[in-house]
C-alpha cells in the first residue's frame with residue numbers, strides 16, 4: 001500500500017514535471033542514483049536504496065532499475081542524505097563574487113539562511129538579484145530588526161523608539177515579509193538593536209507572526225543576563241503563539257559553564273507549556289564578534305567593567321584578534337600577546353585598543369563556552385546544527401561546522417547517531433526555519449542531496465588555516481543539478497532564493 005502510494009505520488013509529480021518546459025532538451029530526463037546508503041533526514045535508520053531525480057525533484061526512492069536514456073550515478077554504498085540547511089549563516093557576504101559557495105557545498109550544505117542577528121533588509125531586491133545571478137546554494141532570509149531600526153532612526157538610535165517610529169518599523173517589516181522573509185531576526189547584543197525595549201521587539205515580532213513568520217534572535221545577552229534574555233524570547237513565543245528560535249545557543253560566560261542541564265530544563269518546560277521553541281548551535285567553543293559586544297553598557301573606559309570582562313567573559317589568552325583597523329599586524333594574536341607586545345597589562349591594553357579608531361568594531365574570536373556544555377546542548381532534540389560562518393576570517397566554522405559534527409563528533413565521539421546528525425542538518429532545520437519541501441529524501445521533495453563517505457568525513461579548517469576545505473563529501477546536488485563533485489565546484493549555479501511560502505502546518 002505504502003509502495004503503491006509513493007508510486008502514485010511519483011507518477012503525479014512526473015505529470016507535473018513533464019507539463020513544464022524542459023530547459024535542456026538534449027540532457028537525460030532523469031538521473032538514477034544507485035546503491036546508496038540512504039539516510040532520509042527523518043532520523044530513521046539508514047537503508048540501502050536507489051533514488052531517481054527528475055527536473056529539480058526527487059521522484060522515486062526504493063529498488064529502481066534504470067530506464068532508457070537515463071543518467072546513472074553509482075553511489076557505491078556511500079551515504080546519501082538531504083542537502084544540509086544552515087539556519088544561521090553569514091555566507092551571503094561575498095556570495096555574489098564567489099557563487100560556487102565552496103565553503104558550503106564542500107560540506108554538503110545546499111541552503112543557507114541569512115539576514116541574521118538583526119541584519120537583512122531590501123529582500124525583494126536581494127531575491128531578484130539571486131534570481132538573475134544565482135549561487136550554487138539556495139538562499140532564504142530573515143528581515144533584520146537592526147537594519148529596519150537603522151532605516152527609521154539613523155544615527156539617533158541609542159534610545160527607546162517612539163510609538164511613531166515603531167509603527168514605521170512595522171510597516172517596513174510588513175514589506176519585507178511580503179517580499180518573502182522567513183520572519184524577524186534580532187541582534188539584541190548589537191547596536192542598534194540593544195537599545196530596543198521589550199515592547200518594541202514584541203510589537204515587531206507580532207507583525208512577523210501575523211504574516212505566518214517566525215522570530216529568531218541573537219538574544220540580548222549570552223553571558224551576564226543570559227536567563228533574562230532567554231525569558232524575553234520565550235515570552236514572545238508565548239504571547240504571540242509564534243515559533244521562536246534561539247540563534248547559536250550558548251552559555252557564553254565562565255560563570256555559566258556547567259549549566260547546560262538547567263538550560264535544557266527551561267527549554268523543555270517552555271515547549272511543554274506550548275511555546276514553539278527551537279535553537280541552532282555550532283560545534284565550537286569559540287565565538288566570533290567584535291570587541292564592543294563584550295561591553296553591554298558600551299562603557300569601554302570603565303576599568304572595573306574591563307576587569308570583569310577579562311575574568312568572567314573571556315580570558316586575555318582566549319581572545320584572538322581577527323581584524324583591528326589601527327593594527328593590521330594584530331590579526332591572529334591573542335590579547336595576552338598584544339599586551340606583552342605593548343608592555344601594558346591586559347586590562348589596560350584592552351581599554352587602550354578600544355579607545356583607538358575602530359576599536360569597538362575590532363573583530364575578535366574568543367573562547368566563551370565549555371566543550372561539555374556545547375556537546376550537551378547540541379544533543380537537545382530541537383537544536384539543529386548551524387555554522388554562523390562566513391567565507392573569510394579567523395574562525396573555522398564557515399568551512400568546517402557540518403563536517404566537524406559528522407566526523408569528529410559523531411563518528412569519533414559518538415555524541416549521537418549519524419541518522420540523528422543528518423536529521424539535525426536537514427528536516428529539523430527545515431522545520432525550525434519554516435522551509436517547505438526540503439530537508440527530506442522522499443518523492444516530491446526538491447533534489448537537494450549530498451553523497452558522502454561517513455568513514456572519512458571531517459573538517460580541516462582550524463585556527464591559522466580557517467579556509468581549508470572539509471573532506472569526505474563526494475557529490476552535491478542542488479535543485480537536481482550537480483554543484484560539487486570530487487572535491488571541486490561544478491560551476492553550476494542551481495540555487496534559488498527561497499521565499500517564505502504558505503503558513504506551514506504545526
Ligand SMILES: [Zn+2]
Nearest residue numbers: 117218247248
Ligand atoms: Zn549572532
